[in-house]
Amino acid sequence: MEEFLVTAIVSTYNSEKFIRGRLENLTNQTLFKKNLLEIIVVDAGSQQNEKIVVEEYRNKFPNKIKYIRTPNRIPLYAAWNIGIKNANGKFITNANTDDRHHPMGMEILANELEESPEVDLVYCNYIITEVENQTFENCTPSGYTIYPYFDKQHLLYVTYIGHSPMWRKSLHSKFGYFDESYRVAGDLEWWLRISENCLFKHIPLLLGLYYWNPKGIGNYNSELAANETRKLRFSYQKKFNKLGLQAFYPGIVDFKTFIDFSSVKIQNPExxxxxxxxxxxxxxxxxxxxxxxxxxxxxxxxxxxxxxxxxxxxxxxxxxxxxxxxxxxxxxxxxxxxxxxxxxxxxxxxxxxxxxxxxxxxxxxxxxxxxxxxxxxxxxxxxxxxxxxxxxxxxxxxxxxxxxxxxxxxxxxxxxxxxxxxxxxxxxxxxxxxxxxxxxxxxxxxxxxxxxxxxxxxxxxxxxxxxxxx
Missing domain, CATH: 3.90.550.10 (Spore Coat Polysaccharide Biosynthesis Protein SpsA; Chain A)
Known part of the structure; x- marks a missing residue:
């Protein structure tokens, strides 16, 4: 069995037009060229011909790319869980078919986890593009997502971990897998679930290229995304005993921070x-x-x-x-x-x-x-x-x-x-x-x-x- 540092999970469903660009980007990662990156493509019952493209790359790199096809259509987080359970890497990342990475992106993230054993998950900043199938090196930016440093309480109110963080595979043995009942917000549920006991680290570099796909799962069904997000946030706010301002004053719906009460009078404040x-x-x-x-x-x-x-x-x-x-x-x-x-x-x-x-x-x-x-x-x-x-x-x-x-x-x-x-x-x-x-x-x-x-x-x-x- 090959020993890999990172496994990239690529879930695909009717993404034939994106899959070649995704695999080209992954196989050109410096980590892949060092034989430290494993790619697992989970075909979630696609009706298109992703398999033909994947097999082409598997023939080039037979020991570094896996292809798993499910007999029936399965949701996103079920596909991720299949990939994780078949992964040989020490670290896991999701690699969405329509997104791309800086050529050194995965190596930089993996190095941070290697050098910081106390850190469980790392996330970076992203360039946003509205043009599909662009490369990281030659893209047309529409904007940027510059995320804040990690604050587990702030995560209860703002989703800022990004589109393809990297985390330790061992976390799944302790905290379980992605909740497959969520269609859109399963990744946020996972980050919230582990955030109370795990340390996340922000890498303040533009390492990802995010395609704002109008047909993407969170964009074409924004109402579902909002409902799932609202429901699980309120659930974890109660669980962590950090109710948002909405609990006190429902009229404020866009409140972004939590109330950190302190009953201690600071006698000599800095x-x-x-x-x-x-x-x-x-x-x-x-x-x-x-x-x-x-x-x-x-x-x-x-x-x-x-x-x-x-x-x-x-x-x-x-x-x-x-x-x-x-x-x-x-x-x-x-x-x-x-x-x-x-x-x-x-x-x-x-x-x-x-x-x-x-x-x-x-x-x-x-x-x-x-x-x-x-x-x-x-x-x-x-x-x-x-x-x-x-x-x-x-x-x-x-x-x-x-x-x-x-x-x-x-x-x-x-x-x-x-x-x-x-x-x-x-x-x-x-x-x-x-x-x-x-x-x-x-x-x-x-x-x-x-x-x-x-x-x-x-x-x-x-x-x-x-x-x-x-």
């Missing part, structure tokens, strides 16, 4: 956040939760609003990391922030508006940068820019924005805080001066940053790219 809100919005809840969901929990939030806080306090009345204050509706931004500064206890201060969100590792990145560069007192932030393309997709580009350049209306920042300060006597003295200039807070902050050590823009770009790489 980070303080001031959020100023002048209008009531459901987005404010997402902003607050993106802060509470940080891996670094040593924080406090000073929330200032002009409209009263009953609306928010009902969600956070048990969480002692948040202090709510109502300020006069005529108060200026500078006056509100000055009031907030008088309440903070943290070593670092970030000032937010009420519609921004940060990723779960945000504070860990900031803490590491601020500790590694002890001469730095102010850090600007990175932006995720999202531009609407002409097609249905969005183009994502991560860019380090000049901290004094406010985003235009054509872009929407989703990882954004204007500045993070070290709270020390020097900052407090200068911040006091800044807050005496009504209407010019951010303009004056620019002047402040010129007086106090801060990372040069280019240097900051280089450093941050070590943390935020695509």
């Amino acid at each position: 980070f303080s956040f001031i959020i100023f809100s002048s209008h009531k919005s459901d987005k404010t809840l997402e902003t607050i939760n993106s802060i509470l969901n940080q891996y670094n929990k040593n924080l406090e939030i000073i929330f200032l609003s002009t409209y009263g806080n009953d609306y928010l306090q009902k969600f956070y009345k048990f969480d002692r990391r948040i202090e709510f204050y109502q300020v006069d509706s005529n108060v200026s931004l500078e006056e509100a922030i000055k009031f907030g500064v008088s309440k903070i206890k943290g070593n670092y201060l970030s000032i937010f508006n009420d519609s921004n969100k940060i990723f779960p590792n945000h504070l860990n990145y900031l803490s590491r940068l601020l500790s590694d560069y002890s001469n730095i007192d102010i850090l600007p932030s990175a932006y995720f820019y999202v531009k609407q393309s002409q097609s249905r997709f969005y183009e994502f580009s991560r860019r380090i924005c000049n901290p004094f350049e406010l985003p235009s209306s054509s872009v929407f920042p989703i990882n954004f805080a204007h500045f993070t300060f070290k709270v020390n006597e020097k900052i407090n003295d200068n911040l006091e001066k800044v807050l005496k200039n009504p209407g010019e807070f951010f303009e004056t902050l620019h002047t402040l940053a010129l007086k106090i050590p801060t990372l040069e823009y280019l240097e900051y770009t280089e450093i941050l790219n070590q943390y935020y790489s695509i």
Whole structure:
């Protein structure tokens, strides 16, 4: 029996026009050329002639490609389970017939699992195309999917593991196989099932090419996909005791984060956040939760609003990391922030508006940068820019924005805080001066940053790219 590092499962049903391109892409993987990649094609009772194409490749590579045909039509996850049970690889990945991989894609993913025994599953970023049967090397991008770092709680609300992750085959001995009762969301069910006990790792590289196939199982029957996804998410939210906001306030249907309550009062927080809100919005809840969901929990939030806080306090009345204050509706931004500064206890201060969100590792990145560069007192932030393309997709580009350049209306920042300060006597003295200039807070902050050590823009770009790489 051949020993393989990876087995790629190709499930096919009436995919004759895609199968040659899929096999050509797989047999040109660097891992395949090193005799470490096994390909198993599971023909789920197709009415087309995939077998002819597969046999052609089997004749070329007789010991590295298997072909299994079922006598009757079977669903997707039943086909995957057949492939897994016949796999000889240490690691498993699904290879959809209409998708493609970077030539080194599978080797990079496999190496991550080999080098990180504590990691059970790896996933990457994808180029999206609307043109069928393109190669990875010569494709027409319609957009990109840039996934977040793994957060098992966030997975309860957002599907972000991607189209062809790679995982350890041994997981199936412990957690079972894909649930064949699902037609569309069986892979999400599997990720949720194992996520409570397994570690996933995001590989921030564009290693996959995803064809947005209008006839694909999740696209042509979007209602079925939505129903299955909604049902299993609610089931696992209850199981993990992490009910979404819908359980408290059903009117919010697009809520993307969970409520991570903490009844512990942080006496000496590392980070303080001031959020100023002048209008009531459901987005404010997402902003607050993106802060509470940080891996670094040593924080406090000073929330200032002009409209009263009953609306928010009902969600956070048990969480002692948040202090709510109502300020006069005529108060200026500078006056509100000055009031907030008088309440903070943290070593670092970030000032937010009420519609921004940060990723779960945000504070860990900031803490590491601020500790590694002890001469730095102010850090600007990175932006995720999202531009609407002409097609249905969005183009994502991560860019380090000049901290004094406010985003235009054509872009929407989703990882954004204007500045993070070290709270020390020097900052407090200068911040006091800044807050005496009504209407010019951010303009004056620019002047402040010129007086106090801060990372040069280019240097900051280089450093941050070590943390935020695509």
